[in-house]
Amino acid sequence: MIRLDVRELAVERGGRAVLAGIGFQLAAGEALALTGANGAGKSTLLRAVAGLVPLTGGRIDWQGSSEPIGESLHYFGHLDALKPTLAVADNLVLWSKVAGAPGLPVIEALERVGLDHLDDMPAAYLSAGQRRRVAFARLLVVRRPLWLLDEPTAALDASAEATFGDLLADHVASGGLALVATHRPLPIPAATLRLGAS
Numbered sequence: 001m002i003r004l005d006v007r008e009l010a011v012e013r014g015g016r017a018v019l020a021g022i023g024f025q026l027a028a029g030e031a032l033a034l035t036g037a038n039g040a041g042k043s044t045l046l047r048a049v050a051g052l053v054p055l056t057g058g059r060i061d062w063q064g065s066s067e068p069i070g071e072s073l074h075y076f077g078h079l080d081a082l083k084p085t086l087a088v089a090d091n092l093v094l095w096s097k098v099a100g101a102p103g104l105p106v107i108e109a110l111e112r113v114g115l116d117h118l119d120d121m122p123a124a125y126l127s128a129g130q131r132r133r134v135a136f137a138r139l140l141v142v143r144r145p146l147w148l149l150d151e152p153t154a155a156l157d158a159s160a161e162a163t164f165g166d167l168l169a170d171h172v173a174s175g176g177l178a179l180v181a182t183h184r185p186l187p188i189p190a191a192t193l194r195l196g197a198s
């Protein structure tokens with residue numbers, strides 16, 4: 001069974017304790033909402049699970065091992081990591097070559113996020129919400145079981161928010177796991193971990 005176990009996690013940033021004593025479990029087919037005030041440490045927790053910031057205490061086990069989770073996770077951060085001069089579809093083709101099980105063909109992923117009509121537009125011309133939609137398509141072209149999503153609905157209109165809900169529901173229904181930093185309720189049933197303000 002695919003499983004993420006976080007125990008007694010502690011992280012410092014800039015020499016200050018941001019997270020201490022954090023623990024939770026997430027199994028295949030489950031989502032967890034990370035909530036808390038600005039600065040509470042939601043992004044820090046996602047980055048720690050992604051291996052992007054070092055732990056000062058505790059452990060993170062993925063399938064019983066504390067080795068880096070690396071190719072089993074998608075990290076969806078505030079930056080959309082698009083190459084501005086490349087067309088939308090070419091950005092996804094490039095992304096589809098990174099490690100992970102092959103997912104949806106690029107054009108199908110763009111259809112899922114309602115951007116197939118912009119496949120040949122340079123990414124530089126996309127609006128903020130369109131960039132987020134392409135970032136969702138990235139989750140689909142490479143299959144990875146653990147999604148770490150940092151405020152995924154920022155800049156989304158109602159239709160994109162509904163699309164996000166569908167993608168998240170499908171991911172979890174197919175045995176995926178999702179850890180989502182959010183200021184809003186998740187569109188699917190999920191437990192909540194509220195981080196305290198530091």
Ligand SMILES: Nc1ncnc2c1ncn2[C@@H]1O[C@H](COP(=O)(O)OP(=O)(O)OP(=O)(O)O)[C@@H](O)[C@H]1O
Nearest residue numbers: 013014018036037038039040041042043044045198
């Ligand atoms: N690189 C850094 N160096 C020093 N301090 C940092 C760094 N990154 C974040 N912090 C601090 O860590 C704390 C937690 O930040 P974090 O971004 O994890 O909060 P958050 O809960 O995601 O906030 P928000 O809801 O505003 O996105 C904040 O006090 C922030 O100033």
